[in-house]
Amino acid sequence: MRLLLVEDSGRLSEALAHILKKHGYIVETALDGETGFTLATTEAYDILVLDRMLPQRDGLDIVKTVRKLKIDTPILLLTAKDSTQDRIDGLDAGADDYLVKPFSTDELLARLRALARRQTKPWEEDTLEAANLLLDPLKCEVIKDNKLIKLTLKESLLLELLMRNYGIVISKERIWEKVWGLQTTSEVANVDLYIHYLRKKLETTCIKTVRGVGYYLINE
The missing domain is CATH 3.40.50.2300 (Response regulator)
Known part of the structure; x- marks a missing residue:
């Protein structure tokens, strides 16, 4: 919520x-x-x-x-x-x-x-779909190739941000600000770590890197 x-x-x-x-x-x-x-x-x-x-x-x-x-x-x-x-x-x-x-x-x-x-809405209105992924951010669950994958809260927030900005490069600083918050004591380096977690968990190459800038989501 x-x-x-x-x-x-x-x-x-x-x-x-x-x-x-x-x-x-x-x-x-x-x-x-x-x-x-x-x-x-x-x-x-x-x-x-x-x-x-x-x-x-x-x-x-x-x-x-x-x-x-x-x-x-x-x-x-x-x-x-x-x-x-x-x-x-x-x-x-x-x-x-x-x-x-x-x-x-x-x-x-x-x-x-x-x-x-x-504010409760049906499943169809709560899900996001992009890059062959179907994400339910409220449940922290994503479906890929008919397989249900559980995500941590941070992984879900990160994937949601990428899906809502499909095809758009998002800087690591903006990802850190949106997912971890301005008052967090964590470091921007956590973004790279959680991108690694997501790629591994989703077994996908749809999360692309723009070296020195950030990341974006695109179809494999």
């Missing part, structure tokens, strides 16, 4: 991201509204979690604009504003739920589970 967390408090953002990752979410974070809006409208997420009061671009404005763009990703607004009118404004703008600070971790997780249930 991919989640975008837009929260301007670095301390709170880091703490929430840590908790969410422990509960199986793939979390990307932004500390200002403009960055959050760009990510929300250019990347694919299962849930958006937005603070209402953000620098550069207000959370309520992000919700309104995202909905005008016909993006139907479930949105949970986090806010210190707890009046009835504030809740009405958030929901009328297009948010699916509204959580007032301070909140308990258990309540946040419960609300996210509820939003995730509304």
Whole structure:
């Protein structure tokens, strides 16, 4: 489950991201509204979690604009504003739920589970197909030549990124950023290692190397 967390408090953002990752979410974070809006409208997420009061671009404005763009990703607004009118404004703008600070971790997780249930889709819509591979990123499973292959989470994220950018060279730095995250303590060299793991597990040569640049996916 991919989640975008837009929260301007670095301390709170880091703490929430840590908790969410422990509960199986793939979390990307932004500390200002403009960055959050760009990510929300250019990347694919299962849930958006937005603070209402953000620098550069207000959370309520992000919700309104995202909905005008016909993006139907479930949105949970986090806010210190707890009046009835504030809740009405958030929901009328297009948010699916509204959580007032301070909140308990258990309540946040419960609300996210509820939003995730509304977002459940059939298998056909959840899978990706490219280079004779059929990937279910939610289950970390890929089918090749009618054979089911289990992947680790990182392997699945890496393959998903390559499949979504079929035929396009992706730099190692961008792969590292997208799969491991900006706040990771891992090194870019892990990209080469996991490409090796994928090639070996899939028994394929469809993942090509552009020396000194990065990798791309193409038919064998």
